Amino acid sequence: MKAAQRHPTAASPLPLCVFRLFCILAAMVAGLPSGAVVWPVNWIAHPCAEGSEQIWFCRSFSGEGRTVAGQIEMAVGGGAVLYVNGYNVTADVPIPVSGVWRPSSAGGEATVVAARYDVTRYLRPDTNVVAVWCAPEARLSLVFSGLRVTHGGRRAEPFVHTTDATWLCRTCGSRISPDGRERVDGRETQEELRTASLEVIKWLNAREIAPILERGKIMEVVPLRSAVRVGHVDDCCLTEVAAGRLTYSCGRGFRGRIRVTLRGMRRGDLLDIGGMGYVCSGESDEQAIMRFTEYVGDSVIVSGGPDLTPDNVQSVEAISLEEYFNSSWMY
Numbered sequence: 001m002k003a004a005q006r007h008p009t010a011a012s013p014l015p016l017c018v019f020r021l022f023c024i025l026a027a028m029v030a031g032l033p034s035g036a037v038v039w040p041v042n043w044i045a046h047p048c049a050e051g052s053e054q055i056w057f058c059r060s061f062s063g064e065g066r067t068v069a070g071q072i073e074m075a076v077g078g079g080a081v082l083y084v085n086g087y088n089v090t091a092d093v094p095i096p097v098s099g100v101w102r103p104s105s106a107g108g109e110a111t112v113v114a115a116r117y118d119v120t121r122y123l124r125p126d127t128n129v130v131a132v133w134c135a136p137e138a139r140l141s142l143v144f145s146g147l148r149v150t151h152g153g154r155r156a157e158p159f160v161h162t163t164d165a166t167w168l169c170r171t172c173g174s175r176i177s178p179d180g181r182e183r184v185d186g187r188e189t190q191e192e193l194r195t196a197s198l199e200v201i202k203w204l205n206a207r208e209i210a211p212i213l214e215r216g217k218i219m220e221v222v223p224l225r226s227a228v229r230v231g232h233v234d235d236c237c238l239t240e241v242a243a244g245r246l247t248y249s250c251g252r253g254f255r256g257r258i259r260v261t262l263r264g265m266r267r268g269d270l271l272d273i274g275g276m277g278y279v280c281s282g283e284s285d286e287q288a289i290m291r292f293t294e295y296v297g298d299s300v301i302v303s304g305g306p307d308l309t310p311d312n313v314q315s316v317e318a319i320s321l322e323e324y325f326n327s328s329w330m331y
Helices: 017-033 189-194
Strands: 044-045 054-059 066-076 079-084 113-118 128-135 137-149 155-162 170-178 181-187 206-209 226-233 237-242 245-262 270-275 276-279 286-289 295-303 313-324
Touching: 044 313, 054 137, 066 079, 066 128, 128 137, 128 170, 245 270, 295 313
Parallel strands: 181 276
Antiparallel strands: 044 137, 044 206, 054 128, 054 170, 066 113, 066 137, 079 128, 137 155, 170 181, 226 313, 237 245, 245 286, 245 295, 245 313, 270 276, 270 295
16 A cells, blocks of 8 residues: 655745744854953952962852853963863863863963863753862953853843852962972862862952953963873882882883872871872872872882881872863864
């Protein structure tokens, strides 16, 4: 039996749901901000932190409708790690070290670096938390913009948020000394930033500061080729043991980060790991890792009190970083 054939008619209307989708997409194209941000935008800083301290900035955004597209453009005076809803946007592989933004500004206030990230895939339908970890020049200027669908999916509206005094900030117990050595306090939890849950009592309102660059000056924009990712990770082998001093060979020279897994340390114990000062949290299998400084060499020395033994150091990893073309920054 021959199947009945459907013949198109001249009066077949476009289904309502398809029409609504078409309208939303058209609004997205028309409504999303185009081109780069006109800098400078409002700059913020911690109201009382010392210049060497690493700072977390954070703000929660909520509004009517469902966010369907978004981007973040930010400028900093140093290095930065960007989180959206607990996800490390500046990372490419799921280990903490990968998300450090390089290069940081090396010319003081004369040079500031900026970059743009598409954050659509990290956004939630209701509330979104944006956080930035800054060091060593803990000053931030950021624009969070995009599009949300409102009124039951019948309307698409653009939104724009900028850094101001409503942002929250706090020190994280870590700093970079004038000679470039990083000091990390493992007792300060970083879980808040990763899970996007905030204990507001620990945070202060940020302070708005004068623009770092005068209006009209050109801001250096980070080129795509300056994105950094993990090239390879090498396990280092213990080669020498002395009282409170352990030497590990990396097998080959590298430039990047050191990551050490510790066990059985007491809370407050002080270690020197390849020049990085680390205050132990006392938690089981805690990790000490460089984030805003780099190590160059072919061996790593871990030193501490006389009770430090190889049993306290579960692993020492040499994490090499490499520059590459990161197309995800502006896709």
